[in-house]
Amino acid sequence: MSISSFVTQSLEEIRFWSRIMKEHAFFLTLGFTADDTELIQEAKEYIVIFERIEEQIADYNEKTDPEVIRRLNIQVYQAAASIWAYKRKVLGLILHCKIGGNNFPLLVDHISREAAYFANRLKDLNEGKLQPLADAIVKENVFFLKIMADHSKFIGHLLDPSERKLVDQAEEFSHDFDQLLYQAIDLDSMRPQSETNPLLGQFLDQNRVSVVSLRDFKKTARDLIEECRIKSIIHPLLADHVFREADHFLTIIDAFDAHLTANETL
Template sequence: MTDEFVDRSLEEVRFWSRIMKEHSLFLKLGFNCDDTKLINEADRFYNIFEDIENRALAFTSDTDPQQIYDFNQVVSNAVSHIWAFKRHVLGLIIQCKILGNNFPLLVDHVSREAAYFRKRLKQLNTGTLDPLPDAVINENVFFLRIMADHAKFINHLLDPSERKLVEQARDFSHDFDQLLFQAQDLDSMRPQSQTQPLLDQFVDQNRVSVRQLRDFKKTAHDLIEACRIKSIIPPLLADHVFREASHFLEILDSFEIALTSSK
């Protein structure tokens, strides 16, 4: 285990523990007031991931790798439990056992992110990160679907009278669905599709679209925070999806650097 293992672990845990914490809050806000057991469970997970986030922020690059390895194991266990909670909530909603304001797709969405986080922790602890050509496709298949979901959520949470923004969100949803389909096609053509020119074009194309979506989310967040548009989107949720787009863009930037250096 090396310093790189420590740095990458802390980067992942700091980012995703905050995301998991906020998922707990968003789910809680979407439950009916009489769903007290689910509300209390969401509160419990909020506190768990807030503690994990604070612990991760207290570590440094000089921390003993074995300590980070053990910490990753603890975090992975917590992520497994919140994943199970999210899937349980999804089942209750789909079976009409609870009502509220949590879209089934949103609950599925946040559970996919928990599964992704858990997988990343396992890869880090076992030293089995994907080779670059596989990572390029796998990360894009995952995050392009996340971005498409975000556009759909924004579309449905804006007031219908915000016609221009609703139209923009709908356009982003369509665009990212198409990008996802292209990524899935590239995935199914592996390994023949993993040529340098194809991967270069793939990353470049997606970076342009993700940057545009990130900028749209930033504008929407600023407008929501200033109470200049009509919606039921909390400012924290707007910031949450903006940070995820920024995170994806950072991954794409790192891919571009790695692909360029491998030529």
């Protein structure tokens, strides 16, 4: 990895995922009961931590000293690892029926997986670890296909039951992404060694079609929620949050596709 690529990728990951982590903490506060004062306070502290990180990197760019970025990655890694531990603690309390509220166990597990992904990404960047392209494509898609499947399930459960058409659409997306996930796991076990393996391009193309459809569905839902035109208990920020994650996944798919195309022309 070149120095400029290291700086650019680090800042891109931190800008995107720090906002996601901050919003996760906010969403958890909405799902706790009024009695969960300590957990709510902890979540609010994480909101402050990630807001400060966002402020800290506002003036950073691709020309920032790489050593500054390495230290930043360590700092943010520690924040991401800490919020991961907090989320797993919350999940344990829910699963052992120690707390109630409206935070689905799958949702808490979901956001803890994203925190782990973020922390590991920063660690890999600092260590200069680059997976072979074929392995990276499959691994990233397995992770994000599961995220998209989870989103579809959350949307279906948070829409009002009277929104039958939208609930049915969310369930269809959930099934579609479950199938794509199983397909990705099968492909992972086959471990294509060649970066020009035609299965990889087909795999990305198929995933792209489904992610575009889901992203557009999320965008429509977000706009309708903001305009108070559908019935749900989905916070407008949550609707925008899941839309941005789908859009981020598309960016990753396009980047992988560009790498495959470049390798084919060599």
